[in-house]
Amino acid sequence: MGAVREAAVTSTYRVQLTPEFGFRELADLVGYLRELGVGHLYLSPILQSVRESQHGYDVIDHSRVRDEFGGQKGLLALAGQGLGIIVDIVPNHMTVPTPESENAPLWSVLREGPESPYANWFDLTWPVDLPVLGDDPELVVDGSVLRYHDHEFPLRAGTEGLPLHELLVEQHYRLVSWRDSPGYRRFFDVSSLIGLRAEDPAVFDATHEVVLSLVADGVIDGLRVDHPDGLADPRGYLRRLRERAPGPLWVEKILMDGERLPADWDCDGTTGYDALNMVTRLFVDPASRDKLVRTFTRHTGLPDDYEAVKYEGKKMVLDLFFRGEVDRLAACLGEPGLRDALVELLAAMPVYRAYVNPGETQDEEATRVIQSAAWEAAGHADPAAVARVAQLVLRGPAEAVTRFQQTCGPVMAKGVEDTALYRWFPLACLNEVGGEPDRFGVSAAEFHAFCTEMRATTMTTLSTHDTKRSEDVRARLAVLSEIPDVWAEAVESWAGAVRFDPKLDYLGWQTLMAAWPISPSRFTKYLLKAAREAKTSISWQNREQGYENGIREFAARAIEMCGYSVASFTAVVDRYARVNSLGQKVIQLMMPGVPDVYQGNEITDFSLVDPDNRRPVDFARRRELLKTGEDSWDGQKLLVTTTALKLRKRLAPDLPYLPIDTGEHAVAFARGDQAVAVATRLPYRLEHRGGWTHETLRLPPGSWLDLLTGAEHTGLIPMAHLLSRYPVAILERNTR
Template sequence: MGKGGSVTSTYRVQLTPDFGFARAAELVGYLRELGVGNLYLSPILQAVPESLHGYDVVDHGRIRAEFGGEEGLRALAAAGLPLISDIVPNHMTVPVPESGNAQLWAALRDGPGSPEAKWFDFQWPVALPVLGDEPGGLRVDGPILRYHDHEFPIRPGTEHLPLPELLEAQHYRLVGWRESPGYRRFFDVSSLVGLRVEDPEVFAATHAVTFRLIEEGLIHGLRVDHPDGLADPGGYVRRLRPHVSGPLWVEKILVDGERLPADWPCDGTTGYETLNMITRLFVDPSSRESLIETFARHTGVRDDYETVTYQSKKQVIERFLRGEVDRLTAALGDPALRDAVVELLAAMPVYRAYANPGERPPEESVRIVADAARLAATRADPDAVAKTADLVLYGPPEAVVRFQQTCGPVMAKGVEDTALYRWYPLAALNEVGGEPDRFGVSPAEFHAFAAGLPPRTMTTLSTHDTKRSEDVRARLAVLSELPREWAMAVDSWASVVSFDPRLDYLAWQNLMAAWPITVERFTDYLLKAAREAKTAISWMDPDPTYERGVREFARRAVEECGYSVAAFTEVVDRYARAGSLGQKVVQLLMPGVPDVYQGTEITDFSLVDPDNRRPVDFDRRRRLLADPDDSWDGQKMLVTTTALGLRRRIDPEAPYVPIEAGKHAVAFARGDRAVAVVTRLPVGLERRGGWRSDTITLPHGRWRDLLTGCAYTGRVPLAHLLARHPVAILEG
């Protein structure tokens, strides 16, 4: 907390059954010394007992028992750091056994007339995709229908019917596990069932505990998970705001240039748009064509990113989201529009356009749908597309809402979880909300972006959902300055070990950037990447032979090429350290509330979840905080704690003032209190002979570099300012 009780920074911890409230409380002293303002918790309501992430909530009325329950939460709150909590309004889990979700159980038992039925976005009778490929396994056990580990309630009065008649008499239908469920779900995850928080009673019931915790002062602010899945995200935020006097952030993915709707009364997003802009700042755009050519040569992919994205969206729509499209088409009232629906969804460039039934859609929403319709009209009947575009903006309420709710899954599964695993010339750019065909931004572009940020929006570099941690991306960014050296290295590795050209090149990038990495971690990453790419296998279409090939490739790549990968990574690290420290300084001192993801106060070379949710060695971090050495880890700790400390002394409203620093540095001031200076494109800097006579002109006054203790005024040679560290943190 800083001036006037405002939030200065957050530190995100991933709670698990092995790391609950008591373990988090043990960190409070360390985090306060680090300079953290608020402790930011993953979801705290009761989830599936074994859950490692907490987004699979089963009971909104209880604090999670595995974490220590409400007593444990109170003890954590009393430890001294104000708490931010992640909440999940969009969905609950369909647990196994299903009796673990009381509201779901009652709704399935008592049908559409039950009080619990309004909780869920059901299509009656509700299709439940649980049946395996082998017949049999169903049995009646009193009031329960059992199928292996699954349990389903039997409608009262039907218990004694013969099994075929009993199945027909239920409010649900058991269908094959690959089929679409009879409910809105989270993306294509059938085990997460969508909630109808637009209903006042459901809103009240699902938020009662959270609001009580806020009223009692145990929770200071909220992070809202995936509001785009809701029927009316803006309306939800407006209902939520009066209950939250502290910070309120929404996990909204903004595609480049997109802005958060102006009428949402929240402090901002969770920072993916900032993450992507910071990453691009450290990428050399001059290598674009060279890296694309190396990628194409190794993978055989000659299509551009736009084409790959379209193909990926079409595949996930037809293969994994058929139920959602069928339901949307039915809401439009014209089965002949299905092809137009598919093409309009595939053409949408953002996660949602924010049109609400009965309201005049914003001009920006109309423009987005119109642009998508023009593109879709080149791929489907233009008249049908025009009619569809009109209906999803002005048509039946259900059609308007369902179109909005389907755009997100198409983007998330088609782009995030498919296209980004198929088109990856420089994987540092393949982040949530990223555009991998946009190589780099200039300092001027970055300054314009940063100056326009809301003062209390969240900024981040790593999260529990990032594809690669910040330091993995820092290493990969260096490849944009070493494209020829990289091409030669990957050619040599590929000549020794190869498996699937569509996967191998992604494997080599991540092996280098996450090095050192165990065979097990590398194998787990590649299996997930292959399943997400969906070019050979998917989560729904396993292939044991292919998966054995992935495992063998991973083992051989580490064992036979590891020494060479290590040597190349050692060269990369001479430059990646500057990018790692630079992006940390920029994020911690630019406008917004910076979040530090658990462990990233020193280097962290994690890949996509669950790899990035592994336990953190806090003992090592405590030692480095007490005595930072000159290693990369020690320098990153020093930079993090220094910047967090200064951030506490900066007014959140302090203006962002760009400072001219040339091609190889980025600098800005925050009012008259702080100046940040960081190195960018260090390979090019070295090749030109260093800083030479480059200078920077500091704002009026006397400035002290908090990292070195040196004082500066006026015009300063960059060779002096950045002699000891590749970054400077100045306080006036």
């Protein structure tokens, strides 16, 4: 295999592979990444997806490594570079491509129906509804294929010569309006992604054969499982997977505030959104909550109650996207008249899934979650009907229990992540996946309590391919929590010069400042996506040209008329955002867990939600910075990153997390008796109170070397001395 590879995963570096950036291009970066201190590469999905896909979650063929990346030969060459590999896998769904013939198993199912050897692959009902038809249903029969624009569908054998209306009736599928629900379980509301039945052992084996053979051959060291909540039986799936993939195994599980990963899941932990949200809150001043909410409501006219907005978002998507799923679920309950109560119970669920397993004595926590949701739902529907639905989804028919669990996640994702978080944004750095935007900040004590309960093996992160905004965008926004009055004045001035839609403008001003400098094109694309996700004026299904042109005009005018002022404001914010940026990086890289760095975020990155955060990375600049050691924000963040990653290679992963007492403007902790991390927090207020003055920090016994400055420290040390050069410190026990 070439170079010797490390056994333990000390850190990961997440790379978004694309047709333009495949295995060969990544192999050229291995030297840089090794010098950076990276332990393992962490790759986006590698199996064959739609040819032009920029993300790889739209798999069409599980039997081969993606050609556009260089195929299996290219992957083996990359592995031969000696840096271990973690791979993202997608067990929950495949894509319904255009043309549909590109997905061979699906093509077989559509042609042969229940007689297809792939009939058990997909979670569907016969005949399966395919939502593709627009306003001009001009269907063409071409031999054994039915064509509609770029779509193509196989004809059932023997039906080719029938009149069109008879031919359509005889197929194993029905073509319906693109606005209708499909006849299959899908990924969230995306009809082009069809649910797989990974609970079937034969389906599991066929869809995992290539990946697991690469694990067995030592090419891949570990796996990251996409969207486990979509599976019929996540626990059973993980047990089966672990039997053949004994290495590191993480799940992309979104944990809401205070929620814990199910104890019976055989995996190493989550991909880190829970850690991300805790780290972000650590740099937010909770004292600003009321002022920021007032500024938000004044500019938007929206309510100050986030829970009400969240409820409205869930109810909207249940009606807009999930009527088909709700109908099938209501039918599974086996009793009439329960649909309204079912909708309210789904809307009241506080988490993505409660993990009820059919036929088993129910977990106490799962029962508590569903019963508390039923209590909430009873305020919106017949209490007796709600109680009955709750009983049925806990102990009723197996299919009802399972489908309820599989439906909760999509409702949360679309109703909260992709609706409510685009409607309620007093401080947008809190509007992250799994975040609660009405929880303004945590104390150092709360953060320490969180860390002391963390697994040593779980993943931590600050940015991913799915975050709403990058870590440095959030670092800037967190500063606003320390200057709510100054911010209110600034945004009042900008809004007085350029206005468009009150429900969108305030998010626009936060974004313009936090992502500055940003081109009108990038700003426009973000606002268009934000407006479509919010669904208050337009949506992905209803794109009103006049409104969208208004967004384009707003974006251009905001930059043209207010750009100079925004730049000046951001320059002031950056004095403190740099402190937040470095602080959150030190904490994330040194706290318990396996730290992940998203591509490019070893220096500043001001990306927004996808696809903005999947743009090509300027690795030439990062390589040059690593050589020159430039003393800029970029250079300092790179220094912090490489120092911490290299230190983690020298530390045992399960070293105890030991809080160190500090004042409110710092957070510090030791990792066993080997390392200490210190970060400044709430830097604006620290500066305006006069700095550190006489505040001190007591280091654990022994002599400590500051790896960033080379200074040696021991005992009780003034904070002003410890943090005189950088607002953070990474200390290692001095054994000389």
